Amino acid sequence: MRKIPALLISAGLLAVSLTACAPSTGPGCESAVPSGESSTIVKVSGDEGAKPTVDFPTPLKVSSTERTVVREGEGPGTVEGQQISIDWSVYNGTSGELIEQSAYDGSQALSFALVDGKLMPGVQQGLLCATEGSRVTLVVPPEDAFGEAGNPQLGVAPEDSLVFVIDVNRSYLPRANGTPKAAAEGMPAVVLDANGVPGITIPSAAAPTDLQVAVLKQGDGETIEEGDQVVVHYTGVLWDTKKVFDSSWSRGAPAVFAAAPGSETVQNGVITGFADALIGQQVGSQIIAVIPPELGYGEQGNGAVPPNSTLVFVVDILGIS
Structure with missing residues (x-):
């Protein structure tokens, strides 16, 4: 298991307000990120635990982060500060090109805590209230990602959105429950x-x-x-x-x-x-x-x-x- 890539997730640490409400993906937890036309149009197929097949029209643009739950998990939704382990596939929303993808065999799963200010704002907000075993798609605009600078090293221009397909493999306890x-x-x-x-x-x-x-x-x-x-x-x-x-x-x-x-x-x-x-x-x-x-x-x-x-x-x- 590896830590989250700094180049891709520790983005501009932008102060982003994501306040729209959407149905919860876990009991007692309501996501601040709505499902929308762009996140819904991302088509994902493939077996659980395997690399997904992902298809979406390009360029795919959004004005604010959108999230769609492709597969429901079980248990309570994740909360601020909770440690999780994920697999993911990340695409440039303008070109459709794959930027990074986990191995989906346990060797490259990413483990990190959902800490505001340390993660890309769109990813932080998009993963709150996700349940263990769920698969979600996120479409993240530049202002919720790398901002006006983009990320030339990853081939992300200032105007490019990012598309994430994320499997939440594990969500660790947020506190002792014994x-x-x-x-x-x-x-x-x-x-x-x-x-x-x-x-x-x-x-x-x-x-x-x-x-x-x-x-x-x-x-x-x-x-x-x-x-x-x-x-x-x-x-x-x-x-x-x-x-x-x-x-x-x-x-x-x-x-x-x-x-x-x-x-x-x-x-x-x-x-x-x-x-x-x-x-x-x-x-x-x-x-x-x-x-x-x-x-x-x-x-x-x-x-x-x-x-x-x-x-x-x-x-x-x-x-x-």
Whole structure:
């Protein structure tokens, strides 16, 4: 699985207002992007999980982004900040030429979070409220894509629209959805805000000297094994100063880590205590871990983490990628 191509998606970061309403593609979720004549005229055929056959008249122009659901998926629609995995085929709407296409075999699936301001506006808005297993077509005008500059490297002129055919293969949990558990004695207290972001209160007692892990919400999804790539939200707090030193929630997007200690042979690994806390947990769970220095950043520290720091993490386990 690869990250989203910067040239194609991290476009002009335009401030685009897409406020038209359309039927939801998932329960309780209403898309801001309507279906229209241009997105409907894009004809798509082919088996699920295979490269689609795509046909549309050229030049295909729109004044605002349009979306048509070709195949309905299941479950709730995607929301802002949620991690998804997709396959796609992208065309120049003026010439009809293919710009980029996934392999549709799992080797080139794109994984990213739906974060406003980091994705091409037409794609960001067009994928909100899409359901897992759905196939959607998007026709995106220049102002919702690369703007007045176009993208010469991709052969996209300033006046060219883009046509996307997107399969939403996976939509990871937006937050832990497990059954709440009683608080463990002696552990930091955790209170969640309306968006599920934790606030952490550290006890006045001395920090424990060994790894402490407690389940705050018990999920019932897949069990994490060592080396799995896991999608998580997390907040890290220093026991001594009670200050937050890192948080994926503050960045608005989950993180993807290997559930294994980082090393020369393990890329995208984490500190040993974080890996140990994750292994054996189930997707949908929320856990709290108190990590002693020797299982964290030790005598060296790391950036905002002073040497010999005890760390506290609250983690939402959102999926295995």
